[in-house]
Amino acid sequence: MSNPEGSLSEGTVYGSRIGMTEDTFALLERNRVSAEPWDLEETKPNVEALERGVPGLYLSCFDMLLTEDATWLVEVSEASPTLAMSPGLQRQEEERSLEQVQSMVVGEVLKDIETACKLLNITPDPIEWNTGNVQKWLLWTEHLYRLPHAGKAFQDLTGKDLCAMSEEEFRQRSPQCGDTLHAHLDIWKSAAWMKERCSVGDTKTTGAEDLWSEADSSCSGQPIHLWQFLRELLLKPHNYGRCIRWLNKEKGIFKIEDSAHVARLWGLRKNRPAMNYDKLSRSIRQYYKKGIIRKPDVSQRLVYQFVHPV
DNA sequence: TAAAAGGAAACCG
DNA sequence: CGGTTTCCTTTTA
Numbered sequence: 605m606s607n608p609e610g611s612l613s614e615g616t617v618y619g620s621r622i623g624m625t626e627d628t629f630a631l632l633e634r635n636r637v638s639a640e641p642w643d644l645e646e647t648k649p650n651v652e653a654l655e656r657g658v659p660g661l662y663l664s665c666f667d668m669l670l671t672e673d674a675t676w677l678v679e680v681s682e683a684s685p686t687l688a689m690s691p692g693l694q695r696q697e698e699e700r701s702l703e704q705v706q707s708m709v710v711g712e713v714l715k716d717i718e719t720a721c722k723l724l725n726i727t728p729d730p731i732e733w734n735t736g737n738v739q740k741w742l743l744w745t746e747h748l749y750r751l752p753h754a755g756k757a758f759q760d761l762t763g764k765d766l767c768a769m770s771e772e773e774f775r776q777r778s779p780q781c782g783d784t785l786h787a788h789l790d791i792w793k794s795a796a797w798m799k800e801r802c803s804v805g806d807t808k809t810t811g812a813e814d815l816w817s818e819a820d821s822s823c824s825g826q827p828i829h830l831w832q833f834l835r836e837l838l839l840k841p842h843n844y845g846r847c848i849r850w851l852n853k854e855k856g857i858f859k860i861e862d863s864a865h866v867a868r869l870w871g872l873r874k875n876r877p878a879m880n881y882d883k884l885s886r887s888i889r890q891y892y893k894k895g896i897i898r899k900p901d902v903s904q905r906l907v908y909q910f911v912h913p914v
Numbered sequence: 915t916a917a918a919a920g921g922a923a924a925c926c927g
Numbered sequence: 928c929g930g931t932t933t934c935c936t937t938t939t940a
Binding site for chain 1: 930931932933934940
């Protein structure tokens with residue numbers, strides 16, 4: 605936010621580039637506020653902050669007008685009183701605020717998609733999904749927004765098939781939530797398209813590009829290890845703080861607050877639907893002799909310690 | 915009663 | 928082969 609002008613213009617570009625209509629934003633906002641399943645918090649970070657941020661953002665713009673530009677305003681108003689805070693200027697400011705909000709929303713959407721990709725181990729671009737990826741995405745989207753299970757209706761479809769389908773075709777396969785699923789897929793498609801445009805386009809670094817490069821760096825490489833996965837969760841307390849958190853970050857001591865939940869996430873990531881805490885904890889115990897994770901000096905239930913803290 | 919601890923064997927990229 | 932995953936028995940808080 606150090607450069608409001610920059611993010612304002614970027615927001616404009618993104619908004620139009622990815623073709624997000626006001627309806628799209630309305631849908632996003634509605635879903636963000638209404639749904640709250642068990643894992644809403646993990647995948648919908650900063651919802652409250654965002655919503656609180658909106659009036660705050662407006663106020664800070666207003667403050668700038670009143671402070672930094674006050675002398676300018678006075679000078680202008682003396683020279684030409686009609687120009688000071690003319691309706692046109694006001695509308696411009698309002699539009700800028702709106703654009704800023706929109707760019708924030710886009711940023712949040714990208715973050716959510718990044719989170720989902722890491723969790724499901726799928727690519728952000730739906731075009732690349734195989735049938736398994738599609739099912740994962742469906743499962744994910746369904747319980748994120750409390751939709752009835754419709755995976756069966758989309759069985760054996762690849763991401764490419766899915767992307768080629770119209771909203772009507774979605775509704776045919778799932779009368780209850782086809783339209784919602786179509787809308788969400790649309791968001792993913794838009795984001796993927798935007799990502800492509802950003803990476804080949806201008807070299808100017810933007811907030812959104814940072815988000816994607818962050819996603820790329822962690823998505824690449826070998827199959828993830830359990831200890832890495834746990835670190836990832838711990839790195840995002842805003843998303844996962846309810847199920848796993850640091851007790852002492854410096855010493856690497858953490859506590860699993862919701863064992864079943866963490867196990868479910870691990871199972872999702874590794875494609876092991878039968879994963880549970882019994883098995884996950886067995887895997888953690890394998891780390892004892894390897895010197896990766898140990899029990900803290902004062903052993904407590906569900907509390908472990910990284911042998912080599914960051 | 916859930917969690918902790920490990921042995922043993924299967925699984926899989 | 929390594930890194931789990933699965934299953935199991937016994938012990939502990």
